[in-house]
Amino acid sequence: MLALQRLGLTLFTAGFAIWIFTLTLGQFQLTSSGIDNVVKPEHRAIIHDRTAFMLNKMYDSNIAFVRDFRGAVNRYNDEWRAQKAWDKVINDDYVFDITKTSSLGMLTGAGHSWLWFWLSMGMAAAGGLLYSMAGLKRLPGIKNNFQYRHPATNRGWIGIAFGLFLVGFYIALYFYPEYMTNWVLLVDPISRALNAGHASRWFLYGFLYTLVILVMGVRMLINYRHSRYQQLRTISVMFFQVSFAFLIPEIMQRLNQPYQDLKNIWPLDYTFFFDYKINEKLQAGSLGIFMLVWGIALSLIAVPVLTYFFGKRWYCSWVCGCGGLAETLGDPYRHLSDKSLKAWKFERVIVHGVLVFAVVMTGLVLYTYFSGQGTVLGFLDSYAIRSTYGFYVGSIFAGVVGTGFYPVMGNRVWCRFGCPLAAYLGLVQRFRSRFRITTNGGQCISCGNCSAYCEMGIDVRAYAQRGQDIVRSSCVGCGICSAVCPRGVLNLEVGPVSTRKI
Ligand code: SF4
Ligand code: SF4
Known part of the structure; x- marks a missing residue:
């Protein structure tokens, strides 16, 4: 291990340990x-x-x-x-x-919380950056990186421990935030600077989410420095997370405007049509109306039009926050996706099932909004259905499983099996999009790198061997299959729908 890497790991471990320790302070x-x-x-x-x-x-x-x-x-x-x-x-x-x-005590004074912030999150982030910079000494790309053998990335003890930590973090965040108030106090000064208010658990979550995407995004930029496509899309997800998902909504709150992540699209943003959100926007005047129209236009116009021209990658691999976390924090786990036919069958049923659930739930929510009736057809309680969706899909599936299971099921568990927006984008991509991955079958040496590192569990090699274009609804266009192919067999391209070789 390089000295820089060792120093980075030491700083990260110390910062992380202090961060855990801060829970006991005060x-x-x-x-x-x-x-x-x-x-x-x-x-x-x-x-x-x-x-x-x-x-x-x-x-x-x-x-x-x-x-x-x-x-x-x-x-x-x-x-x-x-x-x-x-x-x-x-x-x-x-x-x-x-x-x-x-x-009371160690974390409540402004000076103290800054000190503990830098000793914990600050030091861990600096350690993560130093560790990643050691990648500059290695060959770019996925080459001899021991991902299949290292206990952190091969479902070994480090990976399992990390997964358990993530699961515990999400359970505490959603259901027991009162036990993480010390972590929230650490980011209170940042919250006050941005939105002029005290930090909530969601501010803590947004801050950590952004910090992780930035630190692991730098790792991604270093590891894939040979690929312009990877560089651009990594910078893109970092930009959208920092600006659209984090800074703009906080500043809007400071200006007494509705809090809205302007790149979060229904049905991924399943609360978009909830009554309190619609009312909040209607009461906010012209900016609120703009947000409402913008959100509807993203769902009904941008999704089909942009997916027609570019495939679902424009959102899943360039804009989305869930995709951003999967592509940065989750990059070391992309090879763990299940490539079996059984997994593909499950995937199709579950992801489209969640889309149907989201559409039905939203229909009921809108019915309640316009009619004032909480119950539809005498037995469907729209409030109960929205809280069931929020609990099982919004919290358990998207958060606890979607991120906590990275080290076991790969980095796109949520995008592949649960995201209703991915299902919607996928339907457009499969049936009406100019996007495809072309394959030059004659050049393929059947090494299997592409299939191994496809985070969506697509058997890319099988397509390459047949010289067939890859036009799969699940492909998020991350381009990693192309980046790891030693023979330049795979190309992400756009062209007339009729010329796709499927
Ligand atoms: S097929 Fe290639 S571009 Fe599509 S998801 Fe898999 S690795 Fe990414
Ligand atoms: S990585 Fe390239 S050469 Fe290897 S199996 Fe896939 S398409 Fe063929």
């Missing part, structure tokens, strides 16, 4: 002003009453603090539920905000 104390700052006026008296035993008591960990606070609210709710007095039940979940506002 103390927690519930105060009257804390309750008044967080709790809605109609609930304040009851929260003051039921949590009186916690007031001004010092907790050394947020676990005990959360247990006491949640226990007090749950006991109160249980009493009214037993009497079926639903209007008295507190449905608002205050535990994250209360825990964050009750935090």
Whole structure:
């Protein structure tokens, strides 16, 4: 291992360990002003009453603090539920905000949080960059990189441990954010600088997501420095993540405008037509109306038109945030995708099933919005269906499985099996697109590099051997098959639909 690589790994490990350690820092104390700052006026008296035993008591960990606070609210709710007095039940979940506002000590002062930020996330990011820069000393591309043998990338113990960490992170983020308030406090100063407000768990997530894409994007730029296509599309996903997904929505919030990632397209953005989002935009005046029209135009016009001209790669490999993470953080795992026929059959059923689910759910949501009726046909509860979609698809599939399973099932688990937008783009690409990957069968030496590194599980070699164009709905046009082919057999091209050799 090169000295630079060793230094990078040491810094990354130290920064990561300190980041985990920060979860244990600080103390927690519930105060009257804390309750008044967080709790809605109609609930304040009851929260003051039921949590009186916690007031001004010092907790050394947020676990005990959360247990006491949640226990007090749950006991109160249980009493009214037993009497079926639903209007008295507190449905608002205050535990994250209360825990964050009750935090004292090492992470709460602006100077302290900067110090811990640089010691943890800052050092880990610097270590990741140094580790990647060692790639400049190696040959570009996927050559002798031991991906099939290294325990981090061959479903070995490091990969499994990383996967478990990611799964745990997503479960905490979606369902138990109160246990990660210290991480949120670390990025509070950045949040205040950008949107003039305190950081939420989603700000933390957006910040980490962007940081990871940038650091791993540099790795991608170094590893594929011989390929102009890879360089351009990596810069593109980094740009769209930093600007469209992160900075612009935060600045919009600062200007009291709706928060919107302008490149996130329905049905991937499954909440786009939810009533509170439509109302928020309608109330925001002309900019809100523009956002509404822009989002609808992206779905109904940009997707079919741009996919006709360029294939689904214009979005999946150049713009999308999920694709951006898969292509950067997930690059070391692309060879783990299942290439079997069975996987392809599952893929087709599941991904199109999710698309149908998204369309039906959105139809019900819009029906409720325009008619005011929560139930359709007397038994379909549109609120229950949207929360089922949000839980199983939006949280579990897209987050926990979609990213947490990178080290086991490859980097495009979500894009391949779950993304409804990928299914929509794929239908256009398969039946009405100028995009294809051409193959020069006579040059193919059957090395199998292309199939091995296809993140979508496509048996590229089989097409190459037959001299057949690759026109598959799942192909995201990442171009890696072409970049790793030693014989220049594969070319990503566009041309008249009628000339595709399929
Ligand atoms: S066939 Fe090639 S371009 Fe398409 S997804 Fe697979 S590796 Fe990427
Ligand atoms: S990488 Fe190139 S030479 Fe090797 S099997 Fe694929 S098309 Fe053939």
